[in-house]
Amino acid sequence: MGVVQARMEAALQRFLPATDIVPERLHRAMRYSVLGGGKRVRPLLAFAAGELAGADPARVEVVAAAVEMIHAYSLVHDDMPCMDNDILRRGKPTCHVEFDEATALLVGDALQPLAFQIMAEHVIADSSVEQIEMLKILALASGSRGMAGGQALDLAGVGKSLSLPELEFMHIHKTGALIRAAVVLGARCGHGLDAQEHGRLERYAKTIGLAFQVVDDVLDCDASTATLGKTAGKDAAQEKPTYVSILGLARARALAEELRAEARAALSSFGAPAARLRELADFIVLRKF
Amino acid sequence: MGVVQARMEAALQRFLPATDIVPERLHRAMRYSVLGGGKRVRPLLAFAAGELAGADPARVEVVAAAVEMIHAYSLVHDDMPCMDNDILRRGKPTCHVEFDEATALLVGDALQPLAFQIMAEHVIADSSVEQIEMLKILALASGSRGMAGGQALDLAGVGKSLSLPELEFMHIHKTGALIRAAVVLGARCGHGLDAQEHGRLERYAKTIGLAFQVVDDVLDCDASTATLGKTAGKDAAQEKPTYVSILGLARARALAEELRAEARAALSSFGAPAARLRELADFIVLRKF
Numbered sequence: 001m002g003v004v005q006a007r008m009e010a011a012l013q014r015f016l017p018a019t020d021i022v023p024e025r026l027h028r029a030m031r032y033s034v035l036g037g038g039k040r041v042r043p044l045l046a047f048a049a050g051e052l053a054g055a056d057p058a059r060v061e062v063v064a065a066a067v068e069m070i071h072a073y074s075l076v077h078d079d080m081p082c083m084d085n086d087i088l089r090r091g092k093p094t095c096h097v098e099f100d101e102a103t104a105l106l107v108g109d110a111l112q113p114l115a116f117q118i119m120a121e122h123v124i125a126d127s128s129v130e131q132i133e134m135l136k137i138l139a140l141a142s143g144s145r146g147m148a149g150g151q152a153l154d155l156a157g158v159g160k161s162l163s164l165p166e167l168e169f170m171h172i173h174k175t176g177a178l179i180r181a182a183v184v185l186g187a188r189c190g191h192g193l194d195a196q197e198h199g200r201l202e203r204y205a206k207t208i209g210l211a212f213q214v215v216d217d218v219l220d221c222d223a224s225t226a227t228l229g230k231t232a233g234k235d236a237a238q239e240k241p242t243y244v245s246i247l248g249l250a251r252a253r254a255l256a257e258e259l260r261a262e263a264r265a266a267l268s269s270f271g272a273p274a275a276r277l278r279e280l281a282d283f284i285v286l287r288k289f
Numbered sequence: 290m291g292v293v294q295a296r297m298e299a300a301l302q303r304f305l306p307a308t309d310i311v312p313e314r315l316h317r318a319m320r321y322s323v324l325g326g327g328k329r330v331r332p333l334l335a336f337a338a339g340e341l342a343g344a345d346p347a348r349v350e351v352v353a354a355a356v357e358m359i360h361a362y363s364l365v366h367d368d369m370p371c372m373d374n375d376i377l378r379r380g381k382p383t384c385h386v387e388f389d390e391a392t393a394l395l396v397g398d399a400l401q402p403l404a405f406q407i408m409a410e411h412v413i414a415d416s417s418v419e420q421i422e423m424l425k426i427l428a429l430a431s432g433s434r435g436m437a438g439g440q441a442l443d444l445a446g447v448g449k450s451l452s453l454p455e456l457e458f459m460h461i462h463k464t465g466a467l468i469r470a471a472v473v474l475g476a477r478c479g480h481g482l483d484a485q486e487h488g489r490l491e492r493y494a495k496t497i498g499l500a501f502q503v504v505d506d507v508l509d510c511d512a513s514t515a516t517l518g519k520t521a522g523k524d525a526a527q528e529k530p531t532y533v534s535i536l537g538l539a540r541a542r543a544l545a546e547e548l549r550a551e552a553r554a555a556l557s558s559f560g561a562p563a564a565r566l567r568e569l570a571d572f573i574v575l576r577k578f
Contacts, residue, residue, distance in 0.1 A: 017433055022458075026433055026441035077398060080371075082390035101371035106441050108398065109366060110433035116405045117428035120421050128417030132409050135424060139406035144306055144315055144399035152315035152395050169311075 008043045009035065011061040012068065015118050029099045029107045030114075034072040037090030037229075041212070041284065042067045042179060046186030048276035049201060053190025062122040063134065063185040066115040070142050071178055073111035076104050078151065084234065091229035112142070124189055134188055141181035150174025154240070162241040168210065175216075176209030183277075197270070204266040204277060211259035212284050217242035218252050223288065260285040297332045298324065300350040301357065304407050318388045318396045319403075323361040326379030326518075330501070330573065331356045331468060335475030337565035338490060342479025351411045352423065352474040355404040359431050360467055362400035365393050367440065373523065380518035401431070413478055423477055430470035439463025443529070451530040457499065464505075465498030472566075486559070493555040493566060500548035501573050506531035507541050512577065549574040 012034055017027045043064035050060035079086040079094040080101060087097050096104035116135060125131045140146055150173030157170060183205035187193055193201070220235045221244045235242045243252040263281040267274040301323055306316045332353035339349035368375040368383040369390060376386050385393035405424060414420045429435055439462030446459060472494035476482055482490070509524045510533045524531045532541040552570040556563040 021434070023433065023438050023441040023445065025445065026438060030433065074398075077394055080394065082369075082394060102444050103441070105366055105369065105371060105394070106433075106437050106444075109363075109401070109440075110437035112398070112401050113405075113428040113432040113435075113437070116402075117425060117432060120425040120428060128421055132417055132420055132424075135421075136406060136409040139402040139409060143402040143406060144312065144319065144395075145310070146402075148395050148399035148402070149312050149315060151398075152312040152392070155391050155395075156312065156314065 002044075004044050004047045005040045007057070007061060008040050008064060008068065011065050015065050015069075015114070017114075025099070026103065026106055026110060029095055029103050030111060032092075032098060033076050033095045033107050034069060034111065037092065038068075038072070039287075039289075040068065041280075042071055042182035044280055044283075045179065045182045045205070045208075045277075046189075048274075048280055049183045049186035050189050051276055052193070052201070052270060052273045053187040054192035055186065055190030059122075059124045059189035060186050062118055062124050063138075063189060064182065066119045066138060067178060067182045067185065069111045069115040069118075070138065070147070073108040073115075074147055074151070074178075076111075077108040080104055083151075083155075084238070086231055086234065089230050115142075126191060130188065134185055137181055137184055137188075141177040146173060146177035146181075147175075150177065157241050159239045160241065162246070164246055167241055167243065167246060171210060171213040172206070175213050176206060179209035179212060180205040200266050200269065204263050204281075207259050207263040207266060208281050208284050211256050211263065211281070214243045214252055214256045214259065215285055215287065217244045218249065218256065219287075219289065220244075221249065229289065256285050291333075293333050293336045294329045296346070296350060297329050297353060297357065300354050304351075304354050304358075304403070306403075314388070315392065315395055315399060318384055318392050319400060321381075321387060322365050322384045322396050323358060323400065326381065327357075327361070328576075328578075329357065330569075331360055331471035333569055333572075334468065334471040334494070334497075334566070337563075337569055338472045338475035339478050340565055341482070341490070341559060341562050342476040343481035344475065344479030348411075348413045348478035349475050351407055351413050352427075352478060353471065355408045355427060356467060356471045356474065358400045358404040358407075359427070359436070362397040362404075363436055363440070363467075365400075366397040369393055372440075372444075373527070375520050375523065378519050404431075415480055419477065423474055426470055426473055426477075430466040435462060435466035435470075436464075439466065446530050448528045449530065451535070453535055456530055456532065456535060460499060460502040461495070464502050465495060468498035468501060469494040489555050489558065493552050493570075496548050496552040496555060497570050497573050500545050500552060500570070503532045503541055503545045503548065504574055504576065506533045507538065507545065508576075508578070509533075510538065518578065545574045 016031050019028045021027055046064035047060050075089060076095045078084050079089055080096050087094055095107055119135055125134060150170055153170040154174055183201055187201055260281050264278055267277055305320050305323060308317045310316055335353035336349050364378060365384045367373050368378055369385050376383055384396055408424055414423060439459055442459040443463055472490055476490055549570050553567055556566055
């Protein structure tokens with residue numbers, strides 16, 4: 001585990017309610033769903049963007065944990081029988097399999113306000129006005145015009161043939177919105193960037209968000225369940241339109257590579273302080289799981 | 290429809306995304322689940338508490354809408370097959386019946402951040418510090434140590450016999466937390482109350498929150514499905530412990546009456562400006578639906 005992941009794990013441990021607090025089973029299920037797994041891509045991005053903006057890591061860990069809670073809740077709900085009906089996540093039984101469906105529903109419902117709570121409880125910005133702005137960014141990224149909306153578009157696409165722009169539009173919401181929020185919120189914990197620099201960072205975020213999804217689609221078709229820690233091949237089985245189904249494997253791989261170059265280009269003016277963000281663009285595209 | 294309900298309906302209409310914004314179906318389902326129904330007890334309480342505190346109604350309508358969105362999402366999720374599996378709500382088919390389960394799941398998931406979003410977007414307090422405090426109050430009331438936690442306790446109680454204190458503990462979370470939030474947030478939109486007065490208001494809120502639930506249990510056993518606009522008699526059918534199952538109908542009715550007196554007593558020092566809060570205590574206990 002890397003330094004950021006270890007720090008993140010400790011922070012999430014602290015922010016999640018302890019299992020001896022009532023309702024114990026719900027708190028156990030919340031911790032089961034958030035702790036001890038995942039690549040922590042969004043926290044890594046938040047910390048890298050925070051580093052670029054000269055942010056105090058103690059602030060970044062709060063927004064990174066909030067984003068990760070939103071991400072974790074979305075996975076719990078996405079795995080439920082009425083959505084993707086999946087039994088494996090991060091190499092473990094999914095929440096509704098390990099506990100039960102009603103508990104999985106409530107785990108998601110309770111993780112979401114916890115994300116807003118910790119961002120309201122801790123110092124994450126120089127001013128309260130800025131803190132409220134950051135809360136708004138998380139809310140927008142999570143809602144019907146962000147991640148939840150992307151899920152709805154994903155559902156609507158099952159069994160249909162989407163065009164490439166339609167697929168992109170869906171992913172910009174479903175995965176892109178929260179990845180963008182991770183980068184933007186990480187950067188806003190600091191105060192070293194001007195408006196133009198924030199703009200470049202947003203372009204980076206949008207590009208790697210898409211790259212992340214393209215690679216996900218490639219891996220879903222290419223890698224094994226054991227490597228992924230979640231069920232492989234399920235996109236094709238569920239007749240979901242993917243970058244691979246629309247472009248074919250070779251062109252999807254090439255697109256990921258283009259997006260990596262574009263993401264790195266967006267960072268060019270930042271020089272050395274953006275080293276970690278560059279590494280993450282490489283990691284997101286070159287990963288095997 | 291009363292003045293507050295009409296104002297609330299208009300505000301919710303405005304705060305909810307329009308049905309011609311993508312994803313259209315999700316937005317239609319969100320509006321279906323929030324608009325055109327419900328007693329709007331929580332908004333009524335927020336406005337009455339706001340009136341007591343000399344709050345600008347334009348502020349109160351934001352927090353009232355936020356609380357109502359959280360309430361509406363909880364009903365949508367609560368009605369789903371993995372929870373109460375109910376088909377009727379506010380005299381209409383429940384969201385998962387009218388749309389589908391996956392959409393109902395996403396309706397709840399998207400209403401929740403919208404509540405935080407509108408509270409972050411609008412002026413609801415004299416200072417940003419106070420606004421953040423109010424966001425925190427909503428988050429705590431919604432989460433695992435508030436409403437969602439109460440739902441988990443409710444689930445855990447099915448088929449068990451609870452003691453009266455255990456039942457009360459569950460309801461203080463399940464319904465009480467959000468009712469309390471409605472009163473507290475409404476009052477905090479103003480600035481006319483001191484700490485002691487806020488304390489009295491909290492006692493009022495806690496008491497009518499419990500009264501609300503006691504009366505709900507009495508009505509569930511006493512009234513018809515047509516009157517309630519939701520399935521009557523389902524507590525007994527689901528072997529849920531209720532005030533009626535523990536106390537019997539007569540003692541449950543007497544308890545509601547005691548709580549009404551207690552709620553009114555908490556308001557005594559406020560005099561005339563608390564008239565609406567008194568009326569609401571009466572309405573909550575004397576209602577027939």
